Amino acid sequence: MTFKTKLLLITILPLVAVSGLIGGITFFQASRLIEAQTRAVEERILSSKRQEVQNAVSLALTSIQKLYEEEQGGREAAQNEAKRILNDITFGEDGYFFVYLKDGTNIVHPKLPDLVGGKWWDLQDPNGNYVIRNLMAAAEAGGGFHRYVWDKPSAGMNAEKLGYAVMLDKWDWMLGTGLYIDDIAREVALVRADFTANVQQTVLVIFFITMIAILLSLTAVATVSFSEQKFADGKLKELTHRIVDVQEQERKRVSSELHDSISQLLVSVRYGIEMLHSKSPENGDLQVQAERCLRILDDAIAEVRRISKDLRPSILDDMGLSAALVSLAKDFEAQSGITVEISADRCRNRLPDSAKTALYRVVQEALTNVARHSAAAYVSIRLVAGERTLTLTIQDDGVGIPLPLPQLGGLGIRNMRERIETHGGTMVMSRVGAQGTMIRVTMPMLPEESRTAA
Template sequence: MQLKHKIVALGVLPLLLAAAVICALVIVQNQRLGEQQVQLIEHAILSSKRAELKNYVAMAMSVIAPLHAGGRGDAQAQQQALAALAKISFGEDGYFFVYDAHGRNLMHPRQAELVGRDLWNMTDAHGLPAVQALLASASAGDGFQRYAWRKPSSGQETDKLAYVVMLEGWGWMLGTGLYLEDVEQATRQVRQEVADGIHATMVAIASVALIAVLLVCAAGLTLSVREHRLADSKLQALNQRILNLQEEERSRVSRELHDGISQLLVSIKFQFELAAHQLAAGASGGLDSLHQATERLGSAIGEIRRISHDLRPSLLDTLGLPAAIGQLAAEFEQRCALRVRYANRLADDAQLPDATAVALFRIVQEALTNIERHARAGTVHIDLEADGHAVQLQVGDDGIGFNPRKIEQMPGGIGLRNIRERVEHLGGRFSLSSSSGHTGMCVVLPLPVV
């Protein structure tokens, strides 16, 4: 993934996850509150209907009370009571019904086909033996029973709440009921309102999330453009720095060739020409001039070897890193008149990758150059060791010290930056500490797993 895609993903994915969690919580909470509201509404309506049914039954009892309470238990009084109850109705589907203790229907004004039938084993749409349940409720004294029954006005089987009582002496069950379509309609309306509320909330959350995603994408795009520009500027600065380093290296080699080897070669040329004239003239100093020219030629060869060694030490290719650092330390000690303590703890058969060996050699070379120019030190120590996973290089001196932060931030101080960049390029660790009387540098580079 590109950087801008990672930035957008890191911004969008947590936002979408949070929106999804919020939506889930809203759905669960609204559904729970909706069910609580449904239960409250249903309980309130059923409570009202229970009171209404009790009033209806009390009214019916008052109508037949003279026949029932007067002690008349003959068939004529019972038939008069059934006739009186059949005439009482309320609303479109309000009526009374009467059953005996064995489940036989004695009176049903809206469903005459049921009169006289034994309905003890008849079940409703839910599998409930309705008449048995009604008789059980009446006998227990509760009186209320909910079941499904065919509604006369519509012909559809609908939930119904009935209230029944037992007529002592006659062995009758008298009752009436109210159909619960209004309860179902009210609960269905509440559930629909809850669903509409959830939908509206989801739309609002989705809109907010979409706006937030667009803002994140816009911010990510802006940041990506800014990072691209910053990266381009850094790349241009790095390219310019590489060019400057190349020019500085070319200038250094050019100066050394011009001021060193070129002057020696010109001097050797003059010395050979002088020897040739002296020998041609038979003078006595021709051989001496020839010997001096030969000695200067040896000096020129040594200078060429030194320049070649600075560019790429031959010992690094032939004998390895420890020998190359040893030679570098010896030349530094001889050139600067400083005491160098070099400790090589690498195993004799240790094989370092070429990039690691070159990097460590250049780091030592850069460190010694900085010590020579700035440290004013008397002793330098170099430690090289390795285990199975990494190679460690430590370079220290007893010089005047410096502030590492200020040095690395200085425009001209590229030595330490070069060391740090070499180490970071190879995936290693670089640490630097400095105070008056002690400066230490530690480099740890990983080794490939064999």
């Protein structure tokens, strides 16, 4: 283990240990607090519901008290009137009263009239809870509560309900009502979610503080250990980038001079010799000499144009990267006799000019290497512009790079990689199967905001 690694471990491990301990204790204590708080909230809401349902039963008892005590018109008439009154009393959206006889027969149920007249002593809710039996037991004990699952009319589905029942001993009636408490679960869930979010936020803050502390430590160690090396690397990359820029500017200047100056001068001289040639038809020797000079001038003009194009193809500036690569492929195929298949997407305005130049130079250098070293008969070039990334693939069917793969330290390969890395891209060179070489370049692209051809 190196000294730098030991220094990093000594600096970071205590921070991680302390932060983990603090986070664990915080999480444990917060979990206990959440459970206590949610239980308190649930109990507070349940207490309020109990009081509400007791008040509702008291109201129902008051409404039938005179009938129960006096039984005017006889017991049956009093009971029928009491049933009518209880059927008509509702509260809230789902509040109603029910009455069961001691054998479990329902005689009042305004929301579920199908139950009236039926004997429901053995009725169980979905959890296997005997609803009527337990309500009857609570009522006979002097009035009490019972929680069960029951149909909720407004929702059309089952929900948990808090029931309260009392006995009317003279009539052998169990009178009760209830409130649905599914809203308690929602409120408790909200409270729990709020507490949990706070805990998570606290743990996240601890995590971020730890990360910041670690980053600060790493930065300090890196600054002490590697500042000079990073400074040198940065300056070297900056110098390399500057050299490439100056080189391209000089290439462009020389290319322009060759094309606009020397080439034009040679063309002018050619026009002059053509004029001499046309005006001296009777002088055979002069005609032969003029024709020889014209051939030499044509070769010179073609060579100047070739050099100018190699230095800086004007099509790259005028028509864009895609057209320039197609032109380069055609020229290479004509000069080398190697078949080139090319497919190049247009990059539009999503790459800076310097990046397009870098890609063009990479293809140019790769084709030069193919011609010199690969003994290939076929080359494939693919330029694919994705949503965020451009991919360039150059593959040949030649002898391939030797195995094991070399460190790719040649000047040409290094220049290719540095050009790509300058623009945030990567270049990978690999062998394809038993033979052939593939170069794969990826480069980030700007967001597609306009449609101008590039």
